[in-house]
Amino acid sequence: MTVAALAEVADVSAVEDRHVRLAGVTRVFGRPGTPKSVHALGPIDLDLRRGEFFSVVGPSGCGKSTLLDVLAGLSKPTEGTAEFEGRPIDGVPAGVGVVFQEDASFPWLTVADNVAFGLRRAGVDAAEIARRVDYAVGFMGLKAFAGAYPAQLSGGMRQRVCIARTLVMQPRLILLDEPFGALDQQTRLLMGDELLRLWRETSATVLLITHALDEAAMLSDRVGVMSARPGVFIDVVETGWEVERDSRIVSHHRFGDITGRLWEKLRTESLKHLRDG
Amino acid sequence: MKSVLGPAAVLAVLLLAWEVLHLAVANTGLPSPLATLMQLVVLLGEAEFWAHASQTAQAFAAAVVLSTVGGIALGILLGMNRTAGTVSEPILVNLYSLPKVTLYPVVLLIFGLGISARIAFGIMHGMIPLTLFTMNAILQMKPVYRRSAAVMGLTPWQTSVSVVLPAILPEVITGARLGVSLCLLGVLIGEMFASRNGLGYMVMHAMERGDMPTVLAVALLLAIVALLVNAALLALDRAWRH
Known part of the structure; x- marks a missing residue:
């Protein structure tokens, strides 16, 4: 293998290593150039x-x-x-999974149902949902609260629910x-x-x-x-x-x-x- | 015990006030509670009464179902689309405050003299408040719910059914409580004019004959039905909020 070819291989692995890439990303709200637009x-x-x-x-x-x-x-x-x-x-x-600043747990669902929410909409089979939810709920220390509603939890616990809900999607x-x-x-x-x-x-x-x-x-x-x-x-x-x-x-x-x-x-x-x- | 005592006291005071009023205005205009109740028992034994009641019940049920489904669907549609919501809110508010009875001749011309005119009139009363409640509930919903739905890859339909609808349900039930009683009002007004059947017609007919016990008996029955429906929806509301 020549040196040039080796360099190419290294380059490819570098590209694969680059998980997210932003190049010149700009966001302007409103029509650019108008006085009301916000850069x-x-x-x-x-x-x-x-x-x-x-x-x-x-x-x-x-x-x-x-x-x-x-x-x-x-x-x-x-x-x-x-x-x-x-x-x-x-x-x-x-x-890609997102955890927001505000409490995004759904108050009408129990902790377990909140965590299972995304998987159910994605049509994952029931046994797999149960397994993943069980794991995520356990991982976030919510096991004792699986049947509770968000209103019964503290702010920190509710944020754990949101993290668990993101985690089960395996982002x-x-x-x-x-x-x-x-x-x-x-x-x-x-x-x-x-x-x-x-x-x-x-x-x-x-x-x-x-x-x-x-x-x-x-x-x-x-x-x-x-x-x-x-x-x-x-x-x-x-x-x-x-x-x-x-x-x-x-x-x-x-x-x-x-x-x-x-x-x-x-x-x-x-x-x-x-x-x- | 306390929860029974309160309403019982209110009921007793109401009956007493009714009786006092009856004595004050002389008995032909306003029959006594006892006379009304006895007339109601008589009516409940008559086949003709049940024929009228079933007409009203059918129109009421159809109006409730259609205005609930239509009101929620329209409310979601207008709530999810900011421009549509902004444009239609003042229109709906003005339509709501319009005395709809003035439009009844138009309804009659469009739907004819049958039951469909009364159903349409019931919907005209019941649907707008439910639409407004639903729409405002969506506008006031925490934006993070929709953002969460988006990042979990939900389609707009899935978002409406499994996020928006449950999130706004308490407000929708409140709107439905208002809508249902207004549907009943619309149907009854419809029956009072240009109609040959239904409880509304029965009241007007009895009034023409000076049969005040029948008028009051039907009014009492309708009040009881309206209160029961309201209580049922209130219970549903409480159950959901838990």
Whole structure:
């Protein structure tokens, strides 16, 4: 095999390794060029490696959620291309699961029925549904509440239901939009542990949108820092954590360094947002 | 015990007020509760009464089914499509506040003198509030429910049936409670004019003869039916909210 051929092989594996690819993704609301149009996002260039944990932090209103909508196929980019597993994202791609910030559990269904919901609509056979739901409910520590309704659960528990509902679909890319934003600090740290456990277990690619710098620093392989609107990446920080990690790394000396670096980048951007309203 | 005592006290006060009113206006205009109840027992034994009641029941049932199905379907359609909803809401609100009895001649010309005119008139009364309730419930539904449905790959039809409908059901039941009683009103008004049968006709006919005990007996019966239907829907509402 020649050197050139070898290089080609390496290239192909690099392409396969690129699970998500955003090239020049821009999102403008309203007709571009008109005074009422809002340039919300981009241009964004981002490659996510298969199986990596990537977090996005940025000032409020920087287009983080718009970025997630583009990846989830809920919003089309005005310009640029978004690809998942080598195919352009057009509509909601199969293999992508989303956990939203707001409580999305259905109050009219029990925990078990909530978790089974997507599988039932997808026409998966009953035995397989039972097996997967049982596993996801157990994994998220909801076994004792399988027959309960969301109204009987705390906010943290309801968010676990939503995560379990995404987990049973066996997504290869999990998008999370500030999923722990409404929870208290302790619960958030523990939910972070759950998320890491889930990430290792499923070996899915995870994109987490958060406003909590410590959360991003603790959970991620890489953290993308976004600017004020229109949001673009101004820095991508490699954390260098081991795959086996949990919330106890907050006492690691590097945790402070990473959080510090994130804040340094974000401080000016947040000030801009504060000044512009 | 307490739950029985309350309504019983209300009933006793109502009967007492009725009796007092009966004594105050002299007995020909307003028969006493006892006379009314006795007349009702007599009516219940007559085949002719049951023929009228069955006419009303048929028209009422048809109006309820059609206005419920139509109201929910139209409400979902208008609620899911923002433009259609924005355009039609003021139209529906104005139609709702219109005294529909003024349009009854038009209904009669279109549907003729039979039962279908009364069914149509019942639907005209019952369907609009249900449509408005359904539509507003969808507009106020948490957007995250529809987003969740979208990311789980549900078709618009699956989203309507398995997410939107259960999410708005409490409001729909409230709308249906209002709609059902208005359907009954519409059907009865329909029967009062240009009709030869039904309880509405029976009331008008009895009034012409000065047979006030029959008028009141039928009114009492209708009130009881309306209250029972309302209670049943209320129970359904409570059961769902749990």
